[in-house]
Each structure stands twice: as C-alpha cells, then as structure tokens.
Amino acid sequence: MSSLYAWQLKDWALLASYFKQQRIPQALLLAGQGGLGQESLARVFAQALLCHQRQANEQACGQCQACLLFNADTHPDFFVVAPEEGVKTISVDTMRNLMARLTLKPQYSAHRVVLIQPADAMNANAYNAFLKYLEEPTETHGFIASD
Numbered sequence: 001m002s003s004l005y006a007w008q009l010k011d012w013a014l015l016a017s018y019f020k021q022q023r024i025p026q027a028l029l030l031a032g033q034g035g036l037g038q039e040s041l042a043r044v045f046a047q048a049l050l051c052h053q054r055q056a057n058e059q060a061c062g063q064c065q066a067c068l069l070f071n072a073d074t075h076p077d078f079f080v081v082a083p084e085e086g087v088k089t090i091s092v093d094t095m096r097n098l099m100a101r102l103t104l105k106p107q108y109s110a111h112r113v114v115l116i117q118p119a120d121a122m123n124a125n126a127y128n129a130f131l132k133y134l135e136e137p138t139e140t141h142g143f144i145a146s147d
C-alpha cells in the first residue's frame with residue numbers, strides 16, 4: 001500500500017473530503033514541481049477509490065481483495081497510461097484504445113480509474129480524444145493525471 005508524504009497531508013485532506021461529500025470528480029489534475037510525489041498521491045487516491053473497505057481517514061484498507069489486486073498491479077479497473085518505451089509522447093491511438101476499454105462496465109469495483117503519467121506527454125490529438133471523452137461523463141470512470 002502506498003503511503004503519503006508529510007507535505008501531502010493537506011492535499012490528502014482535500015481528496016478525502018470528496019469521499020465524505022460523496023462527490024468524486026470525474027477527473028483530477030495533480031500538478032507541481034517534479035519529485036514531490038504527485039504520482040504517489042495519485043496512486044493513493046486511486047487505490048482508495050477502488051478499495052471496498054476504506055479506513056476512517058478515507059485511505060485504502062490494504063487488506064480487501066481490491067487492494068490486494070491493486071498492490072499486485074493486476075486490478076482490472078485500474079489503468080495506467082504512459083508513453084510507450086522509447087517514445088516521448090502518448091499517442092491518439094493509445095488514448096482511443098483506452099477509451100474502447102472503458103466503454104465496458106467495471107469488472108470488480110464501483111469505479112474505473114485511469115492514471116495518465118505524465119499528462120503533458122499526450123500529443124495534441126491524444127488531448128483532443130481525451131477531452132472529447134471527458135465531455136461525455138459517466139458515473140464509473142475517474143481520471144487522475146499527474147506531471
């Protein structure tokens with residue numbers, strides 16, 4: 001299970017408030033100076049979204065089947081989008097393939113979560129495909145992008 005850094009506690013309080021309000025945003029952009037743990041924070045939030053038994057602080061329990069799958073990088077409702085090896089950008093084909101996979105209902109959890117890392121690696125066509133998909137909201141998909 002991922003843990004938070006001390007400087008992320010204020011950010012986590014905001015993210016945890018989404019659970020308490022039962023108002024999970026369709027998409028989040030976590031941005032900041034490199035090396036401060038945006039991807040780590042995104043993964044903590046993603047795991048909490050998929051967890052079946054969140055703790056009182058809204059973090060994932062780390063023990064349920066969803067958490068075990070997440071920690072093993074085999075959760076069927078968690079997707080990571082990144083540039084392919086040897087390529088610096090995320091292509092429109094990569095985003096279209098992802099969107100096709102997201103048309104199906106979640107297999108295991110109430111949500112499907114996509115981590116785009118780094119978000120600024122998407123080329124213009126990939127951005128446009130992604131934005132078009134975001135304009136047609138669903139209740140079961142969440143995107144977290146970090147730089």
